[in-house]
């Protein structure tokens with residue numbers, strides 16, 4: 001058994017000074033059949049450790065329905081790290097931020113009265129059940145029991161949110177009671193207040209930053225006078241939001257920042273080594289005066305790109321690391337161009353016209369009240385006396401397509417702070433509302449989705465709403481079983497499309513969505529994620545294990561218009577224009 005501890009100046013691994021050179025891979029953002037490949041490539045860059053968060057809402061989207069298999073098999077992920085001869089760092093949250101929906105907290109938890117990220121007893125009771133389950137997986141895999149885990153983090157950048165020390169103490173007690181014996185850390189942005197609020201004297205404080213290392217390490221040192229300095233999130237790239245640019249960082253600058261950290265003797269966790277993908281509906285959002293949902297790709301401009309191929313940054317980082325630690329001679333295979341081909345999309349009819357629920361309520365029912373975890377709810381109401389007027393919604397979370405008697409009349413966007421729309425005379429007003437991703441940072445965790453409050457028409461509240469949840473994955477499965485129709489019927493409003501194509505063998509693919517507007521794509525039932533003309537992202541990554549030898553079936557659920565009814569697969573990712 002190997003020991004891992006914190007000495008006067010260094011981490012001590014088996015009693016010897018040890019520099020942690022780690023990189024982040026989130027198992028929940030990578031197809032499980034590709035975990036091993038990504039971990040191996042981390043070792044080839046010279047990393048000695050892999051770090052992952054644990055996403056509570058991936059394991060337990062519905063209360064009590066805990067899953068730790070398949071995509072959620074954290075134990076297997078840790079075992080693969082060990083098999084590669086590497087150490088592991090686990091950050092179980094419960095809050096993780098990470099541009100992941102709701103910062104990792106399940107909707108059932110954040111709904112209602114619980115005081116989140118605090119020592120409030122009803123919140124802590126749920127957290128304690130969650131952590132016990134996570135630690136059942138992690139405890140036997142600690143280094144002093146023959147496993148790979150060397151560090152466990154308490155909370156995440158808590159100093160940016162609160163200062164409830166009793167909360168942090170409770171998390172530590174739960175962690176120790178569950179048999180975690182490795183050193184415990186906290187991470188905070190390197191400001192005096194955050195470092196002071198986000199930790200406890202007995203926890204090893206680390207920082208999160210991507211530049212100005214010397215200055216940041218000095219701030220950290222003032223709060224952590226002894227032991228190793230560690231940057232637990234060395235930001236080597238950044239995330240993108242719909243309607244923004246694709247973020248990249250200068251390779252030489254990023255490499256020199258890493259060099260500065262390692263030369264100072266600091267330990268590091270590169271955030272991200274490999275970002276992966278927000279498959280399905282898992283993206284988060286930010287809100288600093290404007291709601292900005294995160295795109296499907298979590299490429300992050302990381303050394304290993306979204307498809308697991310080494311980039312220029314990979315080789316630059318490898319050269320830097322080689323100055324401080326042994327780096328394997330073997331190099332990962334260079335990227336090969338993905339198969340490029342086009343297939344026609346056949347119209348498969350409409351998909352959002354499920355029978356309306358009876359108008360059961362005077363006010364629209366939120367996604368949360370419906371306990372609906374998918375992307376859409378359709379709200380239907382009769383227009384009084386068949387009259388149109390000025391429709392006011394206060395507010396919409398997050399995007400609404402408004403139609404009258406099936407005819408689209410406009411959209412309302414939360415991002416653009418839109419609140420009102422003029423609607424024509426007619427019988428039925430329908431508002432299709434999309435949850436575009438739950439805010440993952442700051443105090444908007446658990447915000448309700450849907451139509452909030454009661455919409456009014458010319459100042460009069462509309463009553464008698466039917467609120468119909470639409471599960472896009474279920475609808476895609478149903479569409480996938482339809483016989484596509486090649487006739488050119490024009491459907492106004494949301495339309496479903498199917499394409500079939502053959503592959504000689506499974507392959508990573510890049511699906512170009514730029515001739516479509518907004519919607520969701522599925523391959524062989526695998527939910528690739530959201531697409532949107534708003535950009536910057538233009539292609540969706542299709543992991544090889546989601547494809548199959550022989551016939552493959554693509555289902556596209558479009559909310560607006562398909563400009564060209566074709567599915568184009570292209571040779572590489574197009575993540576959009578950068579600032580330069």
Ligand code: GLA
Pocket residue numbers: 096097098099156157208233238239
């Ligand atoms: C913070 C959080 C991470 C992530 C990064 C930005 O450091 O701790 O989870 O959100 O910001 O990518």
